Amino acid sequence: MARFEIVMHVTRELPCDTADEAAALVRGQSGSEAAAEQLVHLAVWRQPPAPTPSPLPDRIRQHLVNFFTSLEGCAAEAENAFRDEVAAILSERDQRDRINP
Numbered sequence: 001m002a003r004f005e006i007v008m009h010v011t012r013e014l015p016c017d018t019a020d021e022a023a024a025l026v027r028g029q030s031g032s033e034a035a036a037e038q039l040v041h042l043a044v045w046r047q048p049p050a051p052t053p054s055p056l057p058d059r060i061r062q063h064l065v066n067f068f069t070s071l072e073g074c075a076a077e078a079e080n081a082f083r084d085e086v087a088a089i090l091s092e093r094d095q096r097d098r099i100n101p
Helices: 019-033 058-099
Strands: none
Touching: none
16 A cells, blocks of 8 residues: 655634644544544644724824835935945946056
8 A cells, every 4th residue: 555645735713722722633633534644744823813903093094104105215215325325436436446556
């Protein structure tokens, strides 16, 4: 008789609260299904709950979105200016090195 390694990915509702408890339940069920079956590896994690609505009013949430969008734009501008300055410094150094080897 041939022996197979089986990887199974399923989602299942279980009567427990933690991934460790879920793993123990699945291990117990796996061993009872077939005597010749041996569980080698099992990964279990809990899915995050559905997102809850924000407690902030929409007006304040929009102000925060606008603020962080503006902040991201400022950071991008500062990064581009920094890169331009570095490029200019390196370009000047390269020109000096060519003139005075």
